[in-house]
Amino acid sequence: MNSLPPISRRAFVIGAAALGGGLSLGFALPARAQTAPVLSKDGIPEINAWVVIKPDDTVVIRMARSEMGQGTITGLAQLVVEELHCDWAKVTTEYPTPGQSVARKRIWGDFSTGGSRGIRASHEYVRMGGATARTMLIQAAANGWGVPASECVAAKSVITHKPSGRTTSYGKVALDAAKLPVPEGVKLKDPKEWTIIGKPMKRLDTADKVNGKKIYGADLKLPGMLTATIKDCPVTGGKLKSFDAAKVMGLKGVKKVVPVGETAVAVLADTFWRAKTALDALPIVWDEGENAKVSSAAIADWLKAGLDAPEAFVGNANGDAKAALAGAAKKVEAVYAYPYLNHAPMEPMNATALYTPDKCEVWVPTQNGEASFAAAVAASGLPADKVEVYKIDLGGGFGRRGGFQDYVSQAVLIAKQMPGTPVKLLWTREEDMQHGRYHPIMQCKLVGAFDAQNNLTGLHMRLSGQSILASVFPQNLDKGKDNLTFQGLWPAGDFAIGYTIPNLLIDHSMRNPHILPGFWRGVNINQNCIFLECFLDELAQAAGQDPLDFRRKLMGNHPKHRAVLDAVAERIGWGKPAAKGVHRGLAQMKAFGSYVAAAAEISVEDGGKAIRVHRIVAATDPLYAVNPAQIERQVSGSFVYGLSALFYQECTVKDGRIEQANFDSFNSMRIAQMPKVESIVMPSGGTEPWGGVGEPTICVAAPAVLNAYFAATGRRIRTFPLKNHGIAMA
Amino acid sequence: MARLTINGKTHDIDVEPDTPLLWAIRDHIGLTGTKYGCGIGECGSCTVHIDGQAVRSCSVPVGAALGKAITTIEGLAVNGVLHKLQQAWIQHDVPQCGYCQSGMLMALAALVAKTPRPTDAEIDKAITNICRCGTFQQVRDAVHNATRA
Numbered sequence: 001m002n003s004l005p006p007i008s009r010r011a012f013v014i015g016a017a018a019l020g021g022g023l024s025l026g027f028a029l030p031a032r033a034q035t036a037p038v039l040s041k042d043g044i045p046e047i048n049a050w051v052v053i054k055p056d057d058t059v060v061i062r063m064a065r066s067e068m069g070q071g072t073i074t075g076l077a078q079l080v081v082e083e084l085h086c087d088w089a090k091v092t093t094e095y096p097t098p099g100q101s102v103a104r105k106r107i108w109g110d111f112s113t114g115g116s117r118g119i120r121a122s123h124e125y126v127r128m129g130g131a132t133a134r135t136m137l138i139q140a141a142a143n144g145w146g147v148p149a150s151e152c153v154a155a156k157s158v159i160t161h162k163p164s165g166r167t168t169s170y171g172k173v174a175l176d177a178a179k180l181p182v183p184e185g186v187k188l189k190d191p192k193e194w195t196i197i198g199k200p201m202k203r204l205d206t207a208d209k210v211n212g213k214k215i216y217g218a219d220l221k222l223p224g225m226l227t228a229t230i231k232d233c234p235v236t237g238g239k240l241k242s243f244d245a246a247k248v249m250g251l252k253g254v255k256k257v258v259p260v261g262e263t264a265v266a267v268l269a270d271t272f273w274r275a276k277t278a279l280d281a282l283p284i285v286w287d288e289g290e291n292a293k294v295s296s297a298a299i300a301d302w303l304k305a306g307l308d309a310p311e312a313f314v315g316n317a318n319g320d321a322k323a324a325l326a327g328a329a330k331k332v333e334a335v336y337a338y339p340y341l342n343h344a345p346m347e348p349m350n351a352t353a354l355y356t357p358d359k360c361e362v363w364v365p366t367q368n369g370e371a372s373f374a375a376a377v378a379a380s381g382l383p384a385d386k387v388e389v390y391k392i393d394l395g396g397g398f399g400r401r402g403g404f405q406d407y408v409s410q411a412v413l414i415a416k417q418m419p420g421t422p423v424k425l426l427w428t429r430e431e432d433m434q435h436g437r438y439h440p441i442m443q444c445k446l447v448g449a450f451d452a453q454n455n456l457t458g459l460h461m462r463l464s465g466q467s468i469l470a471s472v473f474p475q476n477l478d479k480g481k482d483n484l485t486f487q488g489l490w491p492a493g494d495f496a497i498g499y500t501i502p503n504l505l506i507d508h509s510m511r512n513p514h515i516l517p518g519f520w521r522g523v524n525i526n527q528n529c530i531f532l533e534c535f536l537d538e539l540a541q542a543a544g545q546d547p548l549d550f551r552r553k554l555m556g557n558h559p560k561h562r563a564v565l566d567a568v569a570e571r572i573g574w575g576k577p578a579a580k581g582v583h584r585g586l587a588q589m590k591a592f593g594s595y596v597a598a599a600a601e602i603s604v605e606d607g608g609k610a611i612r613v614h615r616i617v618a619a620t621d622p623l624y625a626v627n628p629a630q631i632e633r634q635v636s637g638s639f640v641y642g643l644s645a646l647f648y649q650e651c652t653v654k655d656g657r658i659e660q661a662n663f664d665s666f667n668s669m670r671i672a673q674m675p676k677v678e679s680i681v682m683p684s685g686g687t688e689p690w691g692g693v694g695e696p697t698i699c700v701a702a703p704a705v706l707n708a709y710f711a712a713t714g715r716r717i718r719t720f721p722l723k724n725h726g727i728a729m730a
Numbered sequence: 731m732a733r734l735t736i737n738g739k740t741h742d743i744d745v746e747p748d749t750p751l752l753w754a755i756r757d758h759i760g761l762t763g764t765k766y767g768c769g770i771g772e773c774g775s776c777t778v779h780i781d782g783q784a785v786r787s788c789s790v791p792v793g794a795a796l797g798k799a800i801t802t803i804e805g806l807a808v809n810g811v812l813h814k815l816q817q818a819w820i821q822h823d824v825p826q827c828g829y830c831q832s833g834m835l836m837a838l839a840a841l842v843a844k845t846p847r848p849t850d851a852e853i854d855k856a857i858t859n860i861c862r863c864g865t866f867q868q869v870r871d872a873v874h875n876a877t878r879a
């Protein structure tokens with residue numbers, strides 16, 4: 001019996017978010033019949049989609065966004081609890097499944113956890129979920145007492161009837177509250193009344209991370225499960241030609257060798273090591289295809305040609321930059337380049353699938369449960385109501401586990417060849433390095449114009465390189481233009497540039513090599529901030545001005561940008577002498593709705609061949625700060641991610657494939673290199689959309705360090721990583 | 731067959747002696763707190779103690795661990811009492827995603843066993859674990875707080 005509508009490919013294309021930030025969805029989300037409200041795991045009815053309250057007053061808060069270390073579940077719980085008035089000590093959280101969400105018309109909203117939007121894009125409806133539940137709980141108590149709800153208040157899960165002093169608890173009235181109609185028009189608190197939002201609440205998810213108890217996707221065990229590991233064609237666009245399973249079928253523990261789609265082959269065994277050993281021994285023939293001729297040098301040449309190409313998409317323009325350059329008394333020009341980068345989250349890609357002809361279940365660490373669901377539906381070939389996805393907390397995501405669900409598709413395709421047996425697909429680190437969704441490659445030529453009085457009269461910034469959207473969500477392109485390419489450089493909005501330049505042209509010559517691009521923490525602000533903020537330092541130097549003064553003169557119309565810059569300059573002691581041998585640099589940007597700035601103090605050793613980063617002061621204005629302690633941890637962590645890239649990381653292409661294989665060739669900084677990070681969290685409030693936290697600051701560390709390196713040595717480095725210049729991180 | 735002693739308990743498992751200890755611990759014995767991050771000794775996610783020494787279990791064959799006392803993150807607490815570093819980790823909310831933290835804690839526990847109050851320089855020298863979430867600042871603060879109290 002199947003009364004459900006068939007899967008509609010166009011059922012649910014969520015694509016309007018192109019201007020909204022880092023990640024935007026473009027997959028088709030299949031329709032599914034509406035079902036009854038979801039009971040909590042132990043069968044207790046919900047108050048509403050967000051809140052379940054158990055008889056012992058335990059509060060279960062449900063949320064769609066994924067926890068990958070960034071603290072989003074704690075922050076979202078703070079938002080709910082602020083309005084729910086329950087006891088924080090009794091709060092737990094759970095994930096609704098994407099299948100439930102689809103069945104309930106996406107009642108939990110967007111599952112996508114990227115673009116630093118876990119909190120900023122959901123705070124209103126999540127707070128409303130808490131407020132509505134509180135209203136229903138109070139109403140249920142009032143009904144029980146036969147008094148008006150207006151005479152009752154709730155605090156810490158206790159409801160009090162003010163005139164009589166009678167009390168009851170949430171747990172006691174929850175069953176009655178669950179039966180009430182959902183009230184309309186509940187009012188949210190004024191931010192001035194907040195007592196939990198804005199406080200450094202302890203994370204809800206720490207305890208099991210220190211004792212080995214926490215189960216990640218890679219740790220999952222199901223009865224009778226096999227472990228698979230996979231090799232995809234090393235050259236993207238190539239195909240699997242053949243493999244000789246007989247050569248490995250006799251090896252211990254090996255159960256099956258299967259093709260996966262047209263491009264990959266997997267070995268299934270009783271343990272990972274046995275699967276990997278057999279896969280390494282398996283003779284495989286690839287048809288690598290045309291892309292096998294591509295090298296990094298060829299890509300670089302192609303991008304270089306784009307720096308002067310006549311046609312380009314315009315991302316931001318005012319005045320007449322070309323005329324200003326033509327009439328300049330003095331011109332300054334520089335070319336920068338930023339490489340491909342792998343996300344390399346600590347937990348390699350994995351997914352576990354159990355397929356039978358009438359059901360497909362998938363367990364997966366994912367930044368986007370709905371994208372995983374869509375991939376599982378497509379790969380299984382089953383109708384949506386026969387598919388379910390269970391989200392697992394991630395061992396890091398950084399953008400790799402959002403829109404790209406290649407590992408889910410693979411796991412399902414493998415499990416289909418082993419019906420009834422759960423299969424955990426776990427990639428090797430080498431597979432992860434070779435089959436990433438890489439930070440896009442980009443070059444940039446900047447030309448600045450000065451008049452005879454050393455006033456900046458114009459700037460042309462030409463980007464040449466890869467578009468993420470063109471590859472991933474082409475439906476989000478704006479007449480062919482990828483607006484995300486211009487993150488941090490927009491005329492206004494979440495990624496607004498912080499300078500007013502009389503004649504400005506920022507444009508992009510789009511060039512898309514075959515290497516698959518993706519959303520890498522911070523996305524395009526990583527390179528744009530280096531390009532703009534290092535070049536502004538070059539312009540300041542050409543004008544003989546202090547880098548801070550030079551910037552501030554261009555920032556009169558951008559008070560919030562200037563405020564974060566001023567904050568870091570003051571804290572680092574800009575304008576006052578630094579310790580002997582210590583040099584400073586600055587950078588700022590607005591990204592994902594937050595204003596961020598950094599000031600770095602470095603010294604150079606070994607004749608400029610090593611940089612010691614002593615201290616970075618970072619300011620963040622997210623407008624509203626939900627958990628300042630977690631923001632500080634995200635900021636210092638983002639610098640580890642960003643500085644590791646600056647000093648060590650690039651993915652190069654040879655014979656069409658990525659050359660780096662593991663952390664020996666794609667290094668990541670260690671504790672010895674960690675600078676002291678001082679965070680200034682300075683929420684300025686207001687009515688603009690809230691800013692995000694996970695990504696914005698990542699972009700300001702690198703240019704601040706590079707500008708300090710120039711101050712120390714007089715050398716401008718314009719291509720990355722620094723190891724290619726023989727510069728180490730001391 | 732191989733006999734391994736892990737967290738004080740003896741396990742007889744059917745495993746090839748050249749299998750990395752990491753996979754014997756995870757897949758044959760079923761203790762999954764010890765993580766796979768790189769498999770080549772670079773990241774430290776797989777750190778365990780062998781006779782009190784911190785080692786990267788992905789790079790030690792089972793055959794080399796026979797007859798030795800192996801401790802994993804699951805055995806770091808003694809009689810249900812968390813190690814002081816585990817307590818400090820909770821107090822400081824050190825873990826972000828947490829995936830690297832078993833290895834981080836095991837590496838640091840071995841350090842403080844020998845060097846009860848490590849200086850920054852001693853931490854820097856001994857601890858070369860990768861943490862992609864970048865928890866180093868919190869790690870350092872928590873170690874100092876736990877050992878200088």
Ligand code: FES
Nearest residue numbers: 767768769774788
């Ligand atoms: S997994 Fe052993 S060091 Fe990385």
Ligand code: FES
Nearest residue numbers: 827828861862863
């Ligand atoms: S806490 Fe995520 S890798 Fe260290």
